[in-house]
Amino acid sequence: MTTRTVQGEKNLQKIHQSSKDGIGGSPLRPDGHLKVRGEFAYSSDMWHEDMLWGTALRSPHPRATILSVDISEALKVPGVYAVLTHEDIPGEKYYGLEIADQPALAIDKIRYHGEAIALVAADHPETARRAVKKIKVEYEVLTPITTEEQCLDPETHGYVHEPHEYKSHAYGNICHEQKLVSGLGVTDEVRALADVIVSGEYEVGMQDQAFLGPESGLAVPAEDGGIDLYIATQWLHVDRQQMAPVLNLPQEKVRLTLAGVGGAFGGREDLSMQIHACLLALHTGKPVKIVYARDESFFGHVHRHPAKMRYEHGATRDGKLVFADCRIVLDGGAYASASPAVVGNAASLGHGPYVIPNVAMHAIALYSNNPSCGAMRGFGAVQAAFGYESQMDKLAEALGMDPVELRQLNAVTQGDFMPTGQEIDAPAPVAELLQRVKDMPLPPPLDLEHLDVRTLPGALSNTSHGEGIVRGVGYSVGIKNVGFSEGFDDYSTARVRLEVIGGEPVAMVHTAMAEVGQGGVTVHAQIARTELGVEQVTIHPANTEVGSAGSTSASRQTYMTGGAVKLAAEAVRHELVEKGRHRYGWTQTDIALVGGKVVSASAGVLISMVDLLGDEVIEQTREHHHRPTVPFDKETGQGFGHVQYTFCANRAVVDVDVELGLVKVVELTAVQDVGKALNPLSVVGQIQGGCTQALGLAVMEEIVVKDGKVRNASFTDYLIPTILDTPPIPVEILERPDPNAPYGLRGVGEAPTVSATPSIVAAIRQATGKALTRIPVRPEHLTDTL
Amino acid sequence: MRVTFTANGKPVEADDVWEGESLLYVLRERVGLPGSKNACEQGECGSCTVYLDGLPVCSCLVAAGQVQDREVRTVEGLAEEDGELGLVQQAFVDAGAVQCGFCTPGLLVQTDALLERDAQPSDTDIREALSGNLCRCTGYEKIMDAVRLASARKCAASGEGDQK
Numbered sequence: 001m002t003t004r005t006v007q008g009e010k011n012l013q014k015i016h017q018s019s020k021d022g023i024g025g026s027p028l029r030p031d032g033h034l035k036v037r038g039e040f041a042y043s044s045d046m047w048h049e050d051m052l053w054g055t056a057l058r059s060p061h062p063r064a065t066i067l068s069v070d071i072s073e074a075l076k077v078p079g080v081y082a083v084l085t086h087e088d089i090p091g092e093k094y095y096g097l098e099i100a101d102q103p104a105l106a107i108d109k110i111r112y113h114g115e116a117i118a119l120v121a122a123d124h125p126e127t128a129r130r131a132v133k134k135i136k137v138e139y140e141v142l143t144p145i146t147t148e149e150q151c152l153d154p155e156t157h158g159y160v161h162e163p164h165e166y167k168s169h170a171y172g173n174i175c176h177e178q179k180l181v182s183g184l185g186v187t188d189e190v191r192a193l194a195d196v197i198v199s200g201e202y203e204v205g206m207q208d209q210a211f212l213g214p215e216s217g218l219a220v221p222a223e224d225g226g227i228d229l230y231i232a233t234q235w236l237h238v239d240r241q242q243m244a245p246v247l248n249l250p251q252e253k254v255r256l257t258l259a260g261v262g263g264a265f266g267g268r269e270d271l272s273m274q275i276h277a278c279l280l281a282l283h284t285g286k287p288v289k290i291v292y293a294r295d296e297s298f299f300g301h302v303h304r305h306p307a308k309m310r311y312e313h314g315a316t317r318d319g320k321l322v323f324a325d326c327r328i329v330l331d332g333g334a335y336a337s338a339s340p341a342v343v344g345n346a347a348s349l350g351h352g353p354y355v356i357p358n359v360a361m362h363a364i365a366l367y368s369n370n371p372s373c374g375a376m377r378g379f380g381a382v383q384a385a386f387g388y389e390s391q392m393d394k395l396a397e398a399l400g401m402d403p404v405e406l407r408q409l410n411a412v413t414q415g416d417f418m419p420t421g422q423e424i425d426a427p428a429p430v431a432e433l434l435q436r437v438k439d440m441p442l443p444p445p446l447d448l449e450h451l452d453v454r455t456l457p458g459a460l461s462n463t464s465h466g467e468g469i470v471r472g473v474g475y476s477v478g479i480k481n482v483g484f485s486e487g488f489d490d491y492s493t494a495r496v497r498l499e500v501i502g503g504e505p506v507a508m509v510h511t512a513m514a515e516v517g518q519g520g521v522t523v524h525a526q527i528a529r530t531e532l533g534v535e536q537v538t539i540h541p542a543n544t545e546v547g548s549a550g551s552t553s554a555s556r557q558t559y560m561t562g563g564a565v566k567l568a569a570e571a572v573r574h575e576l577v578e579k580g581r582h583r584y585g586w587t588q589t590d591i592a593l594v595g596g597k598v599v600s601a602s603a604g605v606l607i608s609m610v611d612l613l614g615d616e617v618i619e620q621t622r623e624h625h626h627r628p629t630v631p632f633d634k635e636t637g638q639g640f641g642h643v644q645y646t647f648c649a650n651r652a653v654v655d656v657d658v659e660l661g662l663v664k665v666v667e668l669t670a671v672q673d674v675g676k677a678l679n680p681l682s683v684v685g686q687i688q689g690g691c692t693q694a695l696g697l698a699v700m701e702e703i704v705v706k707d708g709k710v711r712n713a714s715f716t717d718y719l720i721p722t723i724l725d726t727p728p729i730p731v732e733i734l735e736r737p738d739p740n741a742p743y744g745l746r747g748v749g750e751a752p753t754v755s756a757t758p759s760i761v762a763a764i765r766q767a768t769g770k771a772l773t774r775i776p777v778r779p780e781h782l783t784d785t786l
Numbered sequence: 787m788r789v790t791f792t793a794n795g796k797p798v799e800a801d802d803v804w805e806g807e808s809l810l811y812v813l814r815e816r817v818g819l820p821g822s823k824n825a826c827e828q829g830e831c832g833s834c835t836v837y838l839d840g841l842p843v844c845s846c847l848v849a850a851g852q853v854q855d856r857e858v859r860t861v862e863g864l865a866e867e868d869g870e871l872g873l874v875q876q877a878f879v880d881a882g883a884v885q886c887g888f889c890t891p892g893l894l895v896q897t898d899a900l901l902e903r904d905a906q907p908s909d910t911d912i913r914e915a916l917s918g919n920l921c922r923c924t925g926y927e928k929i930m931d932a933v934r935l936a937s938a939r940k941c942a943a944s945g946e947g948d949q950k
């Protein structure tokens with residue numbers, strides 16, 4: 001019997017491209033047709049004859065000691081095949097991205113609300129859910145450690161991980177910290193050099209990635225004792241690396257194939273149900289599918305770190321920055337996840353794209369009994385941008401300067417140094433981005449006479465006919481790194497094959513890159529077409545049969561895996577041309593592959609690729625490594641830590657109903673330098689999507705956590721922007737090639753998410769005159785009804 | 787229980803359906819139509835939108851038993867009879883309105899329904915009609931483009947007398 005598992009493998013395999021578009025063009029997505037037909041197999045669509053459904057029992061308490069777990073009643077439910085606890089784990093019990101501090105199933109202790117304790121496999125998802133309710137757990141409930149003050153005083157409040165606990169690196173409850181000092185640091189003498197000093201405290205709520213496709217996958221036990229997992233993830237190989245020791249299997253017996261991914265945004269960087277599905281499948285000997293319900297999704301993945309920040313900036317009377325003193329405290333929650341790297345980013349990018357002679361920075365991530373936080377689009381740079389851009393507006397006001405001019409006056413440019421001591425050795429057109437965004441035409445002013453009330457704040461609720469509506473405009477710019485930093489050898493692998501199929505040369509690209517919607521599959525085909533002069537490109541399904549592609553995150557995939565595809569394709573081209581030289585004695589040095597032919601600028605067409613290839617297949621595999629970086633010095637933060645920087649500037653126009661505290665973003669404009677737009681259509685789509693997530697953070701998105709408990713784990717209560725909340729997003733692209741990057745490109749996906757939030761808050765401030773130091777901005781902040 | 791209904795013009799039946807199962811579950815897990823998506827299963831995101839007797843509904847909120855003897859049309863049923871993409875489907879592909887695509891099936895059905903009601907909606911009409919469909923990837927701009935494109939093509943087609 002054919003199953004949809006097979007269809008999953010077919011997702012990307014079947015897609016032939018017939019467009020001529022190489023890089024710089026905007027060919028359509030190769031998976032677009034399958035997706036609009038409803039035939040694209042996402043991870044939750046996986047299906048296998050005889051499969052079981054898995055689900056987890058999750059803790060209702062954020063902090064507790066588990067006294068006992070009784071699974072006997074659950075096992076008696078008809079249709080239940082297995083109930084597992086940590087005692088059934090065959091190998092290592094802990095895993096983690098950077099620090100292996102997270103148990104695959106809770107052992108003795110609960111550290112956050114929603115932590116998985118036991119697993120059930122049953123013949124129907126409802127049977128599994130009913131069985132979960134029959135598992136009896138006895139807890140000793142403890143007071144959760146949730147605030148910065150509590151975390152930093154373990155003597156009084158205790159430890160999230162006891163200092164001696166398995167693999168925990170905790171000292172106090174600090175998961176990681178990074179200091180940075182540049183110039184003279186910030187001392188009283190340095191402060192005295194400034195004519196104007198502004199300071200502020202800022203707070204960022206906990207944002208969720210809220211990808212639409214729930215965490216899900218299908219684990220199929222294999223005859224060799226191994227496991228095949230069809231899974232939506234961001235990085236197949238790092239999943240496997242964490243899974244194999246827990247399953248007590250050698251890596252090669254844990255085979256992962258990418259199933260369709262319904263968005264990621266960092267939320268799939270950590271494991272969710274991967275180990276659970278495999279444990280159940282190996283235990284029962286049957287295929288097991290797990291699909292999270294939306295509430296389980298909120299519990300099952302890490303979120304954006306909420307932050308508390310203190311900033312002090314000093315400037316001369318004419319607006320030149322003299323110093324910046326910053327402290328950023330990120331709540332990392334129960335487990336480390338990517339917190340150490342997020343801290344590194346916050347510390348090294350947390351003063352913004354500005355030249356500041358003297359900087360002191362201290363960034364820390366705490367362990368707490370709040371939900372775990374880790375990667376989300378913008379990764380540590382988002383929180384800081386709200387801090388430093390709020391400060392820029394405050395400083396401009398104190399100086400009586402135009403906020404855009406103040407930013408331009410201090411903007412970094414190529415050849416400047418970051419406070420880490422790293423020279424910016426590629427274009428950094430920050431002042432130009434700001435100028436262009438300022439010069440874009442403004443939307444027409446509010447015209448109350450000819451107005452569709454549905455466009456006002458409150459929109460369809462008909463809460464206003466224009467009374468109490470005030471318009472504001474705000475600007476911002478941000479900086480983000482591309483790729484993994486601080487000495488991480490962040491490489492990617494690609495295999496490219498060239499052969500004749502049906503009388504035409506066809507290239508096949510095989511990588512382990514997770515296509516999460518960003519469009520990497522489109523770009524890989526464009527690169528292969530450009531380098532090999534073919535029209536037809538097949539994208540092989542992403543799996544662990546080829547080397548690692550690294551993560552689909554940090555805006556790095558086009559740079560890294562795109563770079564690997566380029567290298568492999570060049571190697572194939574080289575081999576093909578050498579074959580011709582050998583056979584026909586070509587001596588020209590200007591040989592290229594164009595339109596399916598081997599051509600020389602001087603001698604014209606030499607031969608068709610079909611004739612040269614014949615029955616032969618040329619295949620090459622290459623790894624692409626970016627230039628090396630180094631870890632930041634722990635105390636001074638100095639070091640060449642980042643591969644590449646990327647910048648985006650925004651302008652927001654908002655209407656605020658000052659009586660009701662409702663905000664409508666009227667327009668959100670973005671100008672971004674992308675180095676080289678390999679696919680302009682996708683680039684614009686990424687920028688618009690990134691801006692919209694920033695809008696969400698500015699005015700609506702927050703996981704509300706009270707005493708460690710999540711209060712809004714649903715799409716009813718966690719609000720993400722709808723099409724009514726989202727305005728037109730005009731985008732202008734700049735292309736200033738980076739000499740170090742493939743084709744000169746610059747990672748695109750994250751910069752707008754870093755920069756756009758502060759512009760919206762600035763616009764609301766301008767409209768209302770309120771200070772607004774916390775995001776998301778809520779109606780009560782605007783109506784003083786808190 | 788056994789549930790029988792029409793899905794995309796073909797009679798289907800599902801056996802051993804548990805009373806609490808949704809139409810979405812039956813379509814996805816029992817009758818081999820996984821095109822409608824399961825993002826919230828709470829009526830909030832619109833990913834599961836299908837036509838039920840010609841009206842768009844969230845299939846996650848419809849109990850399976852309610853569709854007995856009724857007509858369901860899913861995203862899989864939006865293509866032309868000859869297998870070519872339907873007009874709205876093609877417009878979403880052409881406009882670059884599909885990224886991860888998880889929201890797409892629901893948006894396609896909802897857009898199809900909108901253009902059936904009003905072939906030339908204003909931008910505000912479009913936003914109002916699609917406000918029950920979340921998309922986390924695109925920022926909606928290209929979705930707006932897709933709907934405008936579909937509307938223009940539909941009007942052009944009917945202008946040429948192609949529409950019955």
Ligand code: FES
Nearest residue numbers: 827829831832846
């Ligand atoms: S899955 Fe039905 S509305 Fe979200």
Ligand code: FES
Nearest residue numbers: 886887921922923
């Ligand atoms: S394209 Fe991903 S949710 Fe819309």
